Amino acid sequence: MSAFKYVIIGLAVGVTFVCNAQTKLPPAWQSSLVRISDEGTLTYVPDEDGNTIPDFSRVGYHHGDKSIPVxxxxxxxxxxxxxxxxxxxxxxxxxxxxxxxxxxxxxxxxxxxxxxxxxxxxxxxxxxxxxxxxxxxxxxxxxxxxxxxxxxxxxxxxxxxxMQEVQGTRVKIADDFVPVGSHSFRVSSTEGFRAGDRVIVYRPGTQEWIHAIKMDQIVERKGTRQWTPREYNLAFEREIVKVEGNRIFIDNPVVMQMDKRFGGGEVYTYRFxxxxxxxxxxxxxxxxxxxxxxxxxxxxxxxxxxxxxxxxxxxxxxxxxxxxxxxxxxxxxxxxxxDCRCLESKSLITGGYRYSFNNWGQQNLFMNCQATEGRHDYVTGAQVCGPNVFYNCTASQTFADIGPHHRWAIGTLYDNIVTDGEINVQDRGQMGSGHGWAGVTQVVWNCRVKRAAVQSPWTSGKNYCIGLKGEKYPGHFTDRPDGIWEGRNEINIFPRSLYMAQLMARQKKKDLCILIR
Structure with missing residues (x-):
């Protein structure tokens, strides 16, 4: 392994890294799902369905490509x-x-x-x-x-x-199946589409899909609601970067499988x-x-x-x-x-309160934040369409868990989160009013926790726990499919941060210390 160089580099997103040439670390451990070269390029290894861990780097102010202005x-x-x-x-x-x-x-x-x-x-x-x-x-x-x-x-x-759909622009996705991580797909017609168009990649909610993930079978208690299709019509905001023949290329990746068996998908332009x-x-x-x-x-x-x-x-x-x-x-x-802090919240310690850094939106970045005495400190709501990123954040004296809290968040990265509590990605069952599956394409990367449960739903994609420091436990239901776990308690995970590695690889900044071995 080549020596670390001494590097101080300010990034567009506003963070500085310092590496010392004298630091000696154990041999680097890499995930089998995302491989990084000495030059900082990334290789994504697909699963049996073609899904890969998606690129989360196009989040935050101007996708991380512009500095916050003064x-x-x-x-x-x-x-x-x-x-x-x-x-x-x-x-x-x-x-x-x-x-x-x-x-x-x-x-x-x-x-x-x-x-x-x-x-x-x-x-x-x-x-x-x-x-x-x-x-x-x-x-x-x-x-x-x-x-x-x-x-x-x-x-x-x-x-x-x-948001308003531009009438007459809606077309069907022509591929029978589009895996997670894809940046392109075929459509029934590309007429009228061009690079720079803002589009919605629309994934309809269907009863067939709800049945496949068993969200019409949530164990009943007072107030429990089974999932209904109209609540799960998902609209992912994207921008077209290229059109080739009948194929559209988009800036941010697909973060939930588009499957013809469950209604496929559509694309249309919009105004806001x-x-x-x-x-x-x-x-x-x-x-x-x-x-x-x-x-x-x-x-x-x-x-x-x-x-x-x-x-x-x-x-x-x-x-x-x-x-x-x-x-x-x-x-x-x-x-x-x-660089924000949420401290000493005052409320009942029960459902509906103390969501320290709360996200229902798309392509948002929470970085270098701190929370104390919260419940769900870094959290997403229901039907949240990613990608979204929580990076390099801490939570202490916490009263509940970090992670997708509500019904079906899609495409969230929890990267270098440190908490004295839990991170959970699971079927929440009848919790709340019948939350059910909290999400898919949830990636927990190099986090330090008291304990964590990461499960995957029966369809639509996987959830991942890579390089966790802490205890693995079964979660609310012990019979749900396990998520993809790798490298638990490995000391020297490489890259240390998935988000930063993806950002630097995309921006072709190869000399950043996080990418040098």
């Missing part, structure tokens, strides 16, 4: 001398929203100067190109306190309207005119007032994003919120959540 400060705000500061901040946002954007869609930064801002309502950003930035996330820097008893988000980044972009929230300390440890009548979320893409939340600390530090809702896409 906008010039165009407005400064100071805390109100007395009473509520919410109106001052909202007025500044509305003023900057009236500015004309530059060629990159940027309007400017609102700088919240050091001090304490008491806010009784919700601060809303509806316009692209605005950054709300403080002077630091420590208690003595820029501190926003959500006052009162209303359950709400303190900051809401939210566009308008909804009201979705906003280039909005950032950074360097702020958020707090929620509360009355006692189990109080529910106070602010729930520090920063909520929806109907937004290519946005970021960076270097914020949220204390005492009942639900999340950051919550990416269904129409949040390509959001980077970096």
């Amino acid at each position: 906008y010039p400060v165009v407005k400064e705000v100071f805390p109100a001398k007395e009473g509520d500061s919410g109106a001052l901040i909202q007025q500044a946002i509305d003023e900057v929203a009236r500015r004309s954007p530059d060629e990159n869609g940027h309007r400017g930064t609102i700088l919240l100067k050091r001090g304490v801002y008491k806010i009784a309502g919700t601060i809303v950003i509806h316009t692209s190109g605005i950054v709300l930035k403080g002077e630091g996330d420590n208690l003595n820097e820029t501190r926003l306190i959500a006052t009162g008893k209303e359950r709400r988000s303190l900051i809401q980044v939210k566009g308008r309207g909804d 005119d009201g979705r906003i972009s280039e909005v950032g929230v950074s360097d702020i300390c958020f707090e929620s007032e509360f009355e006692d440890y189990e109080d529910l009548e106070h602010a729930w979320i520090a920063v909520e994003l929806d109907k937004a893409e290519n946005c970021w939340v960076k270097n914020i600390t949220a204390r005492y919120f009942a639900y999340s530090a950051v919550s990416c809702e269904r129409s949040a896409k390509n959001v980077s959540v970096i």
Whole structure:
């Protein structure tokens, strides 16, 4: 094995690695499913159905290919001398929203100067190109306190309207079977499609599929709902990169098998005119007032994003919120959540509370985050269409598990997560109102846990646990198919991070220390 070089490289996604030439490690262990060369190229080994672990690297702000920008400060705000500061901040946002954007869609930064801002309502950003930035996330820097008893988000980044299908563009996927990891497939007609088109890869929910994964047979208890087809019509956002003959090539891979037996798939173009972009929230300390440890009548979320893409939340600390530090809702896409903390949540310790970093959206990246006293600290909701990535995050004093929590999340990477609790990917059965299978194409890579259960559903793909440090246990049901496990308690897994290896391989940055042996 060649010696490590001493390398310090800043990445587009904002992380720095340092490697020391004197470090001596045991021989590197590699997964049989993803092989990496000395040059940093990756080889994916398919299973018997042709499925491979997908490329998760095109997530976050501009797919990780652009640095988070620094906008010039165009407005400064100071805390109100007395009473509520919410109106001052909202007025500044509305003023900057009236500015004309530059060629990159940027309007400017609102700088919240050091001090304490008491806010009784919700601060809303509806316009692209605005950054709300403080002077630091420590208690003595820029501190926003959500006052009162209303359950709400303190900051809401939210566009308008909804996604609209472009009528007349829908075509059938012509292949009988498209495996996980694929970047192309044949369609019935490519007429009208071209590179750069934003498309939906649509996978219909069918009763045949629900029956095949036995989600019409969830053991009943009060409130249990069996799965129904209309709830599982899945819409994966993609961009066409190339059209050749009747074959379409897409930017992000297929993360769930497209199978003619279960309805196949379709492709159509879409518009989302009201979705906003280039909005950032950074360097702020958020707090929620509360009355006692189990109080529910106070602010729930520090920063909520929806109907937004290519946005970021960076270097914020949220204390005492009942639900999340950051919550990416269904129409949040390509959001980077970096260097954020969710600390000391205040709520009941039961279902529906303490989802520290919560994701319902697509192609989002949560990186270098920390959570304490949460329940589901790095978590996805129901019918979440990936890829999505949680990378290099920690959770301590946790009261529940990390992983896909609800009904059927697709294509999530949990990479270098460290927790004193569990990571679980399993059939949740009648938990909740009948969650059933939590997800497919869930990849747990080089994580450190108390224990983990990773199972695979009977169809649609596999779940993977590679290089886990911790105990393996059976999970909620002991008779479900096991996931794909490799390298448990191996010391020197290579690459250490799947996400970073995939990003560097795609960007052809071969000298990064994570890829050098």
